[in-house]
């Protein structure tokens with residue numbers, strides 16, 4: 025019922041939002057859906073027929089007229105044909121008699137001479153194009169026996185390829201337009217006869233169950249063989265095997281092919297790369313230019329159904345109107361209910377009975393669903409079959425009114441995404457290492473260069489010092505030389521002055537001599553000689569003076585030259601100092617550059633580390649998601665197995681009933697065979713063992729530590745699912761120790777303490793309740809503060825499911841004698857009593873169970889002599905509630921309360937409380953009215969042995 029409602033809901037929304045895609049049978053694929061930017065690969069298929077309708081999701085219907093055959097001629101000689109085709113108008117005239125006819129319009133009308141190729145291209149090719157673009161599609165042939173359905177759909181054309189029917193041509197197109205490196209094409213080939221699905225590729229498989237995904241409504245046949253196709257020859261081979269098996273099976277069942285439906289299912293899976301837009305955009309932007317650009321691995325899964333229906337005359341025209349319904353159902357329930365569904369859909373009826381037959385369940389996506397559907401109806405020309413032909417035409421007319429909502433089926437390929445992220449991380453890590461190496465080499469080179477600069481600077485400085493010292497020495501030397509030259513010059517000058525003075529003195533003497541000459545002739549000769557002598561001496565002196573002067577000029581020239589040299593040296597020194605300055609400046613610049621480069625490299629390194637960290641986080645989240653999906657898949661598989669069992673039960677039951685109803689002729693033709701004697705399976709036992717198998721399989725394959733790890737996931741759905749898994753596992757004794765060892769108990773308690781989510785509280789309390797069934801775990805739960813946490817949750821929520829789990833967990837802890845005091849101190853008893861406020865019977869049943877457990881432990885303690893004093897339950901105020909409620913609730917709750925009261929009554933120290941709360945009357949009632957003998961005995965024992973009670977009863 026639920027899935028039918030789901031179907032209805034989708035039907036409504038489909039009608040409100042018809043798609044904008046190109047039409048099916050009668051249109052090219054010029055119009056693409058707004059969401060899909062892809063087109064079919066090069067050499068893609070193109071239908072050549074005009075696009076006259078915009079209602080692209082409508083079921084397209086074509087009609088094909090079979091040529092007259094030998095059978096028709098002898099009978100029809102005196103009659104005109106009952107149909108007249110007007111292909112140019114896409115119309116068909118149905119002639120009832122010579123004076124009355126009706127005209128009907130179809131999406132395509134094929135005359136007797138229409139070729140198989142043209143029929144394929146107009147009817148099936150647009151559907152095949154859609155399949156290649158990721159949409160589901162159906163091509164179906166409907167018509168009276170012998171009108172050419174199998175000829176149109178299933179003909180293999182082994183000897184003449186032009187004779188090939190839709191199945192072969194569709195496979196041919198799909199294979200030619202997919203790439204075997206990325207895509208896969210697989211087929212199942214089935215036959216449906218009397219509500220039994222048989223595998224035509226493995227005929228021993230019969231009664232194959234049809235499974236519907238409760239979430240997506242997707243229909244599948246997990247029991248059928250699914251064979252991956254390698255090439256066209258392989259697909260022809262498979263179709264041939266299917267055809268042979270169909271023939272053999274029908275012969276064995278003593279039936280005709282026209283009474284069974286043949287269904288070819290082609291599954292196409294295409295891998296696409298889609299640029300990331302939302303979630304992964306951060307990742308894409310995080311990758312630097314060196315990385316290949318990031319794209320999302322997407323898989324498109326589509327499914328083509330090619331259906332060769334049974335002969336339609338079997339359902340009679342009444343199939344859709346209700347006459348002779350029982351008979352029609354009996355012969356072929358499937359066609360009857362297909363007719364009803366088509367009617368309801370065409371008339372926008374309030375209920376679409378898709379669940380009435382296996383055929384309609386298989387085709388639920390094809391009519392009123394999300395698939396692109398093309399129907400070809402086949403008719404014969406003979407007037408003898410007027411009523412069958414009219415019925416077929418009306419079927420086609422009604423189907424034309426159905427509008428589907430075509431939907432693209434894409435999903436993210438998480439496994440390959442994960443692989444790619446791991447690759448990205450490897451790439452980034454190696455890139456980081458490479459950059460680090462590059463940085464190290466650069467740094468090394470810089471340091472070497474710096475060292476070389478320092479060495480050359482030190483050399484230059486040393487050389488400068490040596491040069492400066494040489495220069496200083498030379499300077500001192502030159503200065504000394506100049507000084508000595510100056511001194512020599514001065515001496516020379518003094519000498520020259522002295523010679524001058526001598527010359528002047530001699531000239532004076534000469535003048536005096538000349539005067540004396542005049543006075544004294546004697547002295548004339550001497551004078552002449554003396555004069556000569558003096559003249560000679562003077563000449564010599566003058567010459568000497570000249571020599572001295574020239575030496576002096578030489579010295580001066582030498583001095584000028586040395587001065588010049590000194591100036592040159594000073595200039596050289598200045599140039600060298602400038603060079604040293606420049607070198608020092610360059611060196612500090614290089615130092616700065618090296619520092620900034622090292623800083624930027626450090627920043628890059630940090631950035632890369634951050635990126636790696638964020639990628640690792642994302643990878644972890646994805647791995648968690650993968651794990652979560654794996655677990656969901658397993659749960660789904662479990663659901664499928666359960667559904668299968670339920671279906672098997674159901675079909676066995678049905679077959680059983682049917683076998684008793686069938687008359688003898690039908691019984692002989694029945695396909696049920698041995699199933700008639702099949703005993704009813706024990707459903708609950710099988711289901712439980714399957715469930716256990718599934719859980720232990722998940723346990724082994726996923727690993728407990730991984731499941732425990734998921735309790736810390738940031739994704740709430742994952743957390744809830746993980747807690748549920750652990751709760752399921754904890755229900756098995758053998759798993760409990762492992763769960764505690766892997767830290768499951770600690771993680772559950774932490775989750776209960778930290779989470780604010782009600783669902784988490786509920787499922788975690790459930791898991792703890794399961795763990796608390798074991799004595800060792802009870803100690804651990806108490807010592808880790810579990811009772812306090814459970815009491816806290818009990819005080820915060822009014823959700824009956826959560827309270828039931830919490831009460832159940834505490835009730836289990838109540839059964840441990842050693843923990844009674846601790847349980848009271850941690851508020852466990854008060855929490856139990858507090859939950860009474862919920863008024864929910866399930867919660868109260870757990871509370872009563874807990875109190876009975878507690879009271880039983882106390883009474884055992886008294887019997888063994890280590891317990892004294894008033895009951896802790898009574899101290900916390902439970903007695904009053906028990907006495908006032910013992911007759912209020914249903915029998916199981918009452919029994920727990922009565923048990924608790926009987927055990928409390930065994931303790932003398934509780935007697936006063938019983939008396940003051942009116943409990944003695946209640947004990948008397950239990951001793952007389954309780955349904956259980958042990959309880960009656962316990963109550964009587966307390967009443968007869970306790971003096972306080974004896975006194976009270978005497979008073980009563």
Ligand SMILES: Nc1ncnc2c1ncn2[C@@H]1O[C@H](COP(=O)(O)OP(=O)(O)OP(=O)(O)O)[C@@H](O)[C@H]1O
Pocket residue numbers: 089090091093136167168169170171172173174175176281282333334335402
């Ligand atoms: N368009 C056609 N051209 C030539 N021959 C045809 C055509 N359609 C059908 N036939 C012939 O008519 C006969 C009956 O056709 P076919 O078996 O395909 O009918 P059917 O509707 O599938 O019958 P059934 O419901 O019994 O399976 C076959 O011999 C087939 O070759």
